[in-house]
Amino acid sequence: AAGVIQSPRHLIKEKRETATLKCYPIPRHDTVYWYQQGPGQDPQFLISFYEKMQSDKGSIPDRFSAQQFSDYHSELNMSSLELGDSALYFCASSLALRVGKTDTQYFGPGTRLTVL
Amino acid sequence: AQSVTQLGSHVSVSEGALVLLRCNYSSSVPPYLFWYVQYPNQGLQLLLKYTTGATLVKGINGFEAEFKKSETSFHLTKPSAHMSDAAEYFCAVSEVEGGTSYGKLTFGQGTILTVHP
Numbered sequence: 307a308a309g310v311i312q313s314p315r316h317l318i319k320e321k322r323e324t325a326t327l328k329c330y331p332i333p334r335h336d337t338v339y340w341y342q343q344g345p346g347q348d349p350q351f352l353i354s355f356y357e358k359m360q361s362d363k364g365s366i367p368d369r370f371s372a373q374q375f376s377d378y379h380s381e382l383n384m385s386s387l388e389l390g391d392s393a394l395y396f397c398a399s400s401l402a403l404r405v406g407k408t409d410t411q412y413f414g415p416g417t418r419l420t421v422l
Numbered sequence: 423a424q425s426v427t428q429l430g431s432h433v434s435v436s437e438g439a440l441v442l443l444r445c446n447y448s449s450s451v452p453p454y455l456f457w458y459v460q461y462p463n464q465g466l467q468l469l470l471k472y473t474t475g476a477t478l479v480k481g482i483n484g485f486e487a488e489f490k491k492s493e494t495s496f497h498l499t500k501p502s503a504h505m506s507d508a509a510e511y512f513c514a515v516s517e518v519e520g521g522t523s524y525g526k527l528t529f530g531q532g533t534i535l536t537v538h539p
Contacts, residue, residue: 339525347531350529398466410468410471411525412468
């Protein structure tokens with residue numbers, strides 16, 4: 307079965323640079339979530355999209371932005387990178403059962419971002 | 423706000439022994455509950471979930487969990503540990519209001535399971 311695809315899998319950036327992470331959800335899934343997992347920590351919710359509209363927002367810095375495109379893939383844009391942004395970034399997708407209710411989230415393998 | 427507590431950041435068992443990973447949540451309304459497993463340098467894989475209905479849920483790889491509302495718990499168990507079970511396990515909740523899940527997951531701190539030969 308097709309899974310969530312994330313690219314790149316690894317990314318190394320310098321401080322103050324920008325980074326773009328991509329997420330391709332499972333076919334027919336219309337909802338995408340982004341999570342950040344710092345070293346030795348649990349994943350923290352950043353932001354989610356349903357039908358190309360932002361559906362919820364968590365602890366996402368103002369330096370970060372994200373969007374969902376017409377083909378349902380999503381991109382997380384990160385600017386003015388800081389050392390503390392080094393983390394594993396997960397994308398998850400799910401199928402909305404109805405407005406405001408979604409099915410199980412399936413996670414991608416993650417993008418490991420290292421900021422030097 | 424929802425919160426999830428996993429008792430024990432590290433659990434060590436012998437191969438063939440019972441696995442018990444504890445998870446408690448705090449919420450005025452029972453949330454949807456999930457267990458995910460994470461192998462090193464990999465993503466999160468769903469083991470099992472509870473939304474409604476039968477409180478004992480069975481998942482993949484022989485794991486099961488029981489939702490106990492009175493104890494606000496959702497402990498994960500497996501009768502006999504295998505070496506391949508060594509991984510980090512996360513309990514997670516999804517807020518529910520009026521029968522509707524808001525989707526985003528709140529995770530516990532994770533429990534690293536070590537299995538000894």
